[in-house]
Amino acid sequence: MEAPSSTQPGNQAIQFPTLEILNPTEPHTFINPAKRINDGPDVKAFLKSKAYRDIGTFVLQLNRAMCPRKVTDQDGNEVIKTFQIGSESETQPAEPARKLQQMLSKINSFIDEAPPDPGPRRFGNVSFRKWYKLLDERVQSLLDEYMPEPVLKYGSTSKHTEATAADELKAYLLGSFGSQQRLDYGTGHELSFLAFLGCLWKLGAFQDGNPNGDTERNLVLGVFEPYLRVVRRLILTYNLEPAGSHGVWGLDDHSFLPYVFGSAQLTRAIKEDEPMPLEGSLFRVPKPALVAKSDHVEEERKRNMYFSAIGFINDVKTGPFWEHSPILFDISGVRDGWGKINKGMIKMFNAEVLSKFPVVQHFTFGSLFSWDQDPGAAEPQNSIHLANQPRASQGTMPAPGGAAGTAAPWAQATSMPPSGPGVPYSTAPWISGQSSMRPPPPTRPTGTQMPPIRSWAKGNNR
Template structure:
């Protein structure tokens, strides 16, 4: 596999695979069944690649200092010259959203998710092969294969006769997994992670190589603003239409009931400007940016929600929740008090994502591993350190473990393994080496990334043990 040219002074980028090299793809498998598997996850190629791709997308959104001393910012509404690959994914998402009209919500009263969502998910499953074949190129479907005919789901048997397994199974798994659980009638950060993996697969397979613009980060910006934001809009409509439950939520002490990535990307849009050679700023804001405290002002949120992904996410909260902001969203309210700017918030969001999404068993147990996001151990993975972030992970005895144990993902049928309790819960498990903060992304002068801070004042976010305390909390 070949890697592309380094991105501006060696900032890491997700590798591009060489289509001339034969590849053996596979049906993605569930590998994380208990806490020990979670520890192994932190050393895998998949964990490394998720971190690299997220940082790559994140940095692309940071405002840029240009040679003429101007500053370029990247708003949602700004006119872009999206490539055909991005336009194809927008059309794909449009077709996915249109399926809602074919599965209207059931009118019967119920407390939890609307059962018509299962019909919608069934329609998506029935049409996914046709949709992916229509909107992804033949070169993607045949990537790394020496076979004269394109094959997708309908051609699996014929392809198998030739000993061929293409990337369709992996793309399908991550794509279907991006739109919530038909069994649990919920949506959460694990599904959001699946969409990141779907786009990461396409990146590796060279789907976005048709973007011929030479300015650093243009392709990545189009992926976030032109694909991720339309995806969030589709999911928000699904949540509202089918009253989907939050998946794996911390309740009032979670960052958001359903999402995490809009806060990463949205804070990156507002950070202090950098040159193409600089790493992400760790503090400061772009001139003219709204203040973090403005997220508590409904009128200001409405003003910026069409421009910025962070404010768009806050706007959706305001659409579905009533009452004081500090009461229904205390973590976001805490963050709104940050005085060091959006760069500090962006840094903290990345750390929280690593701990609260990638580092939490209830979330990543749903993730599937194939060839593109591999369970294989990364030979360059740093040593795993012990921390509180992986305390209270479930343990499944190997002698009685059943494949698929865990909270049922959209493709699973087994129930969750019980959490540890008592003294067992206090035994710290190894924590992720955190590729989201590599040496390439942090100036040497900043030193070590601080670990978890001590318990704070009762009744505040800093007192919570069930979540990772925000890195800026006192």
């Protein structure tokens, strides 16, 4: 996505899009969220839906809030303000985010009530189903205890309907922690938690927060990062399988958004009225290449979400980093800074999460994240990337050109370049002109020295 300039004709400052907040004085009909993406071609309809538009708007809103800021101190000097794990956004958030922290802490405590079954297991531990049952049985009481009453009873004065705001919130919250049937967790579940936060935003749960991005930073650092900690404990405790994993050719087996928000934390600083930078890094932040060095990762994971996510990969995988995570290794060779990486992560999130049937097939649609067509959506453009969607009913691949790419305003220039035969990607997917497959580094015995960052990354990352 190409960020807009900070001014429009007439020198008027641009208004950066934010997720809408519903007007409580207007009637609203809630809908029990339901699955709508049942076959590969249904992804095309999703890419023109209001839900897709709102997800993209919310991600970009949170992403921009994490970018460092140029601010003026009391003496009139310009200083740089950064936003890190463990900062006030996490330790002293506004009341709505603090309540969500407490709710996540309670959900985390359920693990102690459902210890894993003993004995070695190749796949997920069945005790995860016991944990999930506890969550299912208690989800309503969790909402009653930690959610503002006006949010849960939103629209209760209007005509009676079968569904309520709580019904929509429950569906996304329950979908945020993995599948009790498949004993797995992946980016589709992470997307469900994002939708849960988006529902709360739309219902006005965060209107009492501070302006200038502080509310969004409360959500990312104060809520989303603690959510990831709960999920990571679930994965380790119950040995949850990756959901819809691409193996080594995927960015990450379980999560995606920490790479978006974490790279935003390290981009060059902007003023409050400036758009998101497309290249450059904050002065003296870790170089991208350091993600392949475990000692640096261990130190930086305490402060940065990108490094925290890579640290978790190191917790669950062994062997050279370039061998088990070649996509992240390729990205570490980008020379134009964290702004370039962040831009690429937005593109890749659109392509690898929102545009992939295996990921979005389980997403449910209600009134807050609606399946209805976005009246402002352009007709999606044909795309080789999206043409390769599986048909659930036939088990076959649709013909090229049968599905389409995305043309949503928030995702301009986010379609992936055509990939070569074999694996979907072998270089950072936003590197222009890299359309053919590039082989991974030669396999070396575990424990040997990691090969240097590839020289071909230099100059090819535009």
